[in-house]
Amino acid sequence: xxxxxxxxxxxxxxxxxxxxxxxxxxxxxxxxxxxxxxxxxxxxxxxxxxxxxxxxxxxxxxxxxxxxxxxxxxxxxxxxxxxxxxxxxxxxxxxxxxxxxxxxxxxxxxxxxxxxxxxxxxxxxxxxxxxxxxxxxxxxxxxxxxxxxxxxxxxxxxxxxxxxxxxxxxxxxxxxxxxxxxxxxxxxxxxxxxxxxxxxxxxxxxxxxxxxxxxxxxxxxxxxxxxxxxxxxxxxxxxxxxxxxxxxxxxxxxxxxxxxxxxxxxxxxxxxxxxxxxxxxxxxxxxxxxxxxxxxxxxxxxxxxxxxxxxxxxxxxxxxxxxxxxxxxxxxxxxxxxxxxxxxxxxxxxxxxxxxxxxxxxxxxxxxxxxxxxxx
Amino acid sequence: xxxxxxxxxxxxxxxxxxxxxxxxxxxxxxxxxxxxxxxxxxxxxxxxxxxxxxxxxxxxxxxxxxxxxxxxxxxxxxxxxxxxxxxxxxxxxxxxxxxxxxxxxxxxxxxxxxxxxxxxxxxxxxxxxxxxxxxxxxxxxxxxxxxxxxxxxxxxxxxxxxxxxxxxxxxxxxxxxxxxxxxxxxxxxxxxxxxxxxxxxxxxxxxxxxxxxxxxxxxxxxxxxxxxxxxxxxxxxxxxxxxxxxxxxxxxxxxxxxxxxxxxxxxxxxxx
Ligand SMILES: Nc1ncnc2c1ncn2[C@@H]1O[C@H](COP(=O)(O)OP(=O)(O)OP(=O)(O)O)[C@@H](O)[C@H]1O
Ligand SMILES: [Mg+2]
Numbered sequence: 001x002x003x004x005x006x007x008x009x010x011x012x013x014x015x016x017x018x019x020x021x022x023x024x025x026x027x028x029x030x031x032x033x034x035x036x037x038x039x040x041x042x043x044x045x046x047x048x049x050x051x052x053x054x055x056x057x058x059x060x061x062x063x064x065x066x067x068x069x070x071x072x073x074x075x076x077x078x079x080x081x082x083x084x085x086x087x088x089x090x091x092x093x094x095x096x097x098x099x100x101x102x103x104x105x106x107x108x109x110x111x112x113x114x115x116x117x118x119x120x121x122x123x124x125x126x127x128x129x130x131x132x133x134x135x136x137x138x139x140x141x142x143x144x145x146x147x148x149x150x151x152x153x154x155x156x157x158x159x160x161x162x163x164x165x166x167x168x169x170x171x172x173x174x175x176x177x178x179x180x181x182x183x184x185x186x187x188x189x190x191x192x193x194x195x196x197x198x199x200x201x202x203x204x205x206x207x208x209x210x211x212x213x214x215x216x217x218x219x220x221x222x223x224x225x226x227x228x229x230x231x232x233x234x235x236x237x238x239x240x241x242x243x244x245x246x247x248x249x250x251x252x253x254x255x256x257x258x259x260x261x262x263x264x265x266x267x268x269x270x271x272x273x274x275x276x277x278x279x280x281x282x283x284x285x286x287x288x289x290x291x292x293x294x295x296x297x298x299x300x301x302x303x304x305x306x307x308x309x310x311x312x313x314x315x316x317x318x319x320x321x322x323x324x325x326x327x328x329x330x331x332x333x334x335x336x337x338x339x340x341x342x343x344x345x346x347x348x349x350x351x352x353x354x355x356x357x358x359x360x361x362x363x364x365x366x367x368x369x370x371x372x373x374x375x376x
Numbered sequence: 377x378x379x380x381x382x383x384x385x386x387x388x389x390x391x392x393x394x395x396x397x398x399x400x401x402x403x404x405x406x407x408x409x410x411x412x413x414x415x416x417x418x419x420x421x422x423x424x425x426x427x428x429x430x431x432x433x434x435x436x437x438x439x440x441x442x443x444x445x446x447x448x449x450x451x452x453x454x455x456x457x458x459x460x461x462x463x464x465x466x467x468x469x470x471x472x473x474x475x476x477x478x479x480x481x482x483x484x485x486x487x488x489x490x491x492x493x494x495x496x497x498x499x500x501x502x503x504x505x506x507x508x509x510x511x512x513x514x515x516x517x518x519x520x521x522x523x524x525x526x527x528x529x530x531x532x533x534x535x536x537x538x539x540x541x542x543x544x545x546x547x548x549x550x551x552x553x554x555x556x557x558x559x560x561x562x563x564x565x566x567x568x569x570x571x572x573x574x575x576x577x578x579x580x581x582x583x584x585x586x587x588x589x590x591x592x593x594x595x596x597x598x599x600x601x602x603x604x605x606x607x608x609x610x611x612x613x614x615x616x617x618x619x620x621x622x623x624x625x626x627x628x629x630x631x632x633x634x635x636x637x638x639x640x641x642x643x644x645x646x647x648x
Contacts, residue, residue: 055544075547082548088541092563101559102549153549 005067006031006156006189007052012061014047021047023213024061029206031156034183034190038200039210040236045193046085048210049159052191053082066156081150085161087142089134095121095145096130102153120148123182140171151182157189164199176202197237201225209233225278230350234276241277241324245349246270253349256299256321260342264349274350279314281346282326285339299324299340303332405617418618425601425619432598433626435512436581439519443576444569446520447527454528455535462536469525477522481589484518485509488590510592518586526575534568535561570634578627598623 007029014022022044029035037045050056051063054075063071070078081102089098099117108116121127124144129137134145143163150158163179164172180203183190194200200207201221209217209224209232217229228234231242245255250265255275267273285298301319313331317324317338324340332338409415422429454465472480487493488509495505508514538561546560584599591597596604598619605616 053548055547074552075544076550076552080548082545084541084545086539086541088539088545090542090545090560090564092560092566101546105550105555105559149549 004031005029006033006065007191008062008064009048009051010062010064012048012051012058012063014044014051014056014058021213022051022058025213025215027208027215027218029157029189029191032187032189034180034192034203034205036192036194036200036204036207037210038194038197038207038237041195043210044213045195045210046161049082049161049191049193052157053080053159054078079155080157080159081153081155082159083143083146083150083161083163085163085165087146089142089145089149091135093134094130095126095132095134095137098134098145099148099152101149106153116152120152123151124148124178139166140175143167143175147179147182151186151188154186155188157191160190160192162193162195164194172199179203201237207237209236211236227348228276228350231274234274234348234350239279239325241275241279241282241322243275243277243322245273245275247273247349251344253347256319258299260347261344262347262349263344264347267349267351272352274352276348276350277324277342277346279325279327280312281342282317282324283341283343284315284317284326284328284330284332285341287337287339299342301338301340303334303336303338306331306334402617402620405614406621407618409614410612418614419622421615422618422622425598428596428598428601429622431512431595432581432583435516435519435597436577436583439516439523439580440573440577442516442520443524443527444572447524447572448531448565448569450524451528451531451535454532466532469528472521473525478585480522481518481586484514484521485589488514488517509590510594512591512595515583515587515591515595515597518590519580519583522586523576523580526579527572530568530571530575531565534565538564567638570638574631574634577630581627581630582623 005028007027009025009027012022012025012027013020025044025048027048037048039045047056051058054070054073054077058071062069065073065078065080090101093101096117099120100113103113103116117130118127121129124147126141126144126148129141129145134142137145143166147160147163160179164175167175176199179190179192192200192203201224204221206218207221207224208215211232217224217233219227224233224237228237228240234240234242243255245253247253247264247267248259248270250267251262253260253262253264253273253275299319301317301324304316304318304323306313306315308331309327312327312329315326315328315332317326317340319340326340406418407414407416409417454462454469457465485492489495490505490507490509492509494508498505508517542560542564543556546556551559582599582602583597584603587595587597587600602616602619602623604610605612605619
């Protein structure tokens with residue numbers, strides 16, 4: 001992957017009917033990168049993509065492509081192609097002519113068109129489908145035609161708006177792998193939209209987490225997962241236990257009344273923070289298990305629920321002040337007393353004051369209104 | 377399944393009573409003389425009316441083509457209006473259709489008459505007066521005026537119902553505005569144009585009254601001819617039925633050809 005910046009959004013703001021949808025968005029995409037815009041429904045992912053594609057004009061801010069400002073450039077003049085959410089295949093053209101559409105506009109000779117269309121169809125595993133009607137294809141096949149139709153033009157950038165949204169889980173997983181392979185092979189820049197965090201984690205070089213028209217965090221999947229910038233990111237990307245706490249000193253964190261070792265430093269003395277602990281990082285130990293003697297400060301709790309989730313069991317462990325979600329491959333009996341063992345490496349500290357769009361109160365009202373009411 | 381069959385009995389009866397039975401009666405009349413004996417004479421004598429057939433057919437084709445040429449741009453312009461604009465335009469198109477047909481046609485008479493509105497207007501502008509009433513042109517004008525909505529409506533519906541993302545996809549793949557129309561919008565409206573052609577051609581080819589009012593005696597059409605066989609001086613129900621049968625066959629052939637064109641589009645290599 002080369003390190004040149006290809007696309008830059010600089011203070012992009014967009015509103016519809018007085019409704020601000022994008023709030024001064026800044027985003028930089030490197031040449032050849034696989035960037036995923038991830039966020040809940042209505043957060044402005046599609047709008048961002050449409051601005052890059054040229055289908056919406058930003059109200060203010062600048063859009064750069066290879067260093068050139070392209071705010072007013074029409075979509076046909078941008079070296080960008082799109083795979084639309086609902087594929088948008090031309091029903092009056094057969095599969096071959098759909099794929100050939102862009103090439104014919106460029107005046108590529110019939111012979112070359114034929115050759116490249118058949119190459120593309122082979123690439124997306126639809127060899128010999130040239131003469132089929134697009135309406136006779138399954139969802140997954142239509143989706144692959146849509147991809148072939150876009151990449152046959154060899155754009156610098158491919159925009160994909162939830163391209164796998166309509167597919168069943170199995171096909172979805174297969175297509176994720178296919179798309180990732182395609183990206184590696186074509187060395188194009190992919191900007192991918194999804195609200196499926198797992199998909200984002202699997203496929204991307206960079207994830208951009210959005211909410212309410214703003215970017216909350218941008219980073220590699222590992223960074224986003226392990227070092228979420230704030231509660232929202234932690235909650236949206238994977239399941240997590242988020243506990244308010246305090247940093248009495250570097251590498252020491254206090255929460256739920258106990259001080260633990262951790263690996264984070266650089267906080268002010270006694271700074272109020274949020275602690276993130278992923279459910280799979282909690283090791284459940286029974287009373288009397290050997291390792292317990294070494295961890296006399298372990299949290300103790302009662303198993304409240306235990307649900308089978310396929311690969312693992314999901315348990316809620318009640319500790320009095322906080323209900324933990326924990327994952328384990330072993331089921332525990334409801335009502336059992338368990339110890340929660342958490343490695344210092346897996347205790348992630350987030351600053352309170354980071355980019356959060358919701359205030360603490362709004363957030364809690366949305367997620368746990370009862371608790372808020374009780375406090376008052 | 378049984379329930380469905382019972383439920384469909386009234387409709388089957390209706391069809392039998394009002395479609396099959398009348399058709400059989402018409403066919404019987406067409407192939408018999410006034411004594412009820414089988415004959416082909418009704419068809420062999422029809423050659424006498426070749427001029428009328430030709431005039432009707434020519435006028436219907438011209439009217440249909442004119443409706444397409446006028447109606448497509450109108451439907452397109454309407455589809456580009458705002459939602460309110462579209463509703464207003466639709467009402468304006470439909471409104472005359474709610475007015476009685478005879479009234480509308482007599483209105484044209486007062487406009488086109490030799491001392492009618494048109495000529496008053498022309499002489500007001502110091503232009504030479506025209507003699508248009510009682511010519512095929514006047515009949516054609518009346519027909520286009522009456523049947524134009526049947527062309528506009530299906531095309532308009534198809535244009536406004538078009539998936540916006542198809543247009544965006546075309547732009548995305550490199551079409552400028554004009555190419556979007558030529559390569560995507562127009563081909564996608566072809567089926568609706570074909571419906572429009574059928575909707576206009578069928579009433580146009582069997583038009584009557586318009587030709588009487590605006591065309592005078594000299595521009596008789598097949599519709600008038602049939603009317604004459606049943607109500608006029610030339611009373612001959614057998615001949616009237618035979619002419620109707622011929623018209624039916626003409627319309628069936630026209631519809632079949634149009635449908636063929638439609639399904640031919642499906643393959644889609646036509647417009648590359
Ligand atoms: N053309 C439009 N007119 C009015 N409002 C719009 C328009 N397009 C988008 N919006 C609004 O902007 C907000 C963001 O929409 P957008 O489609 O970008 O969300 P999204 O993140 O793609 O959501 P989803 O995951 O549901 O697709 C939404 O509240 C939506 O209602
Ligand atoms: Mg969207």
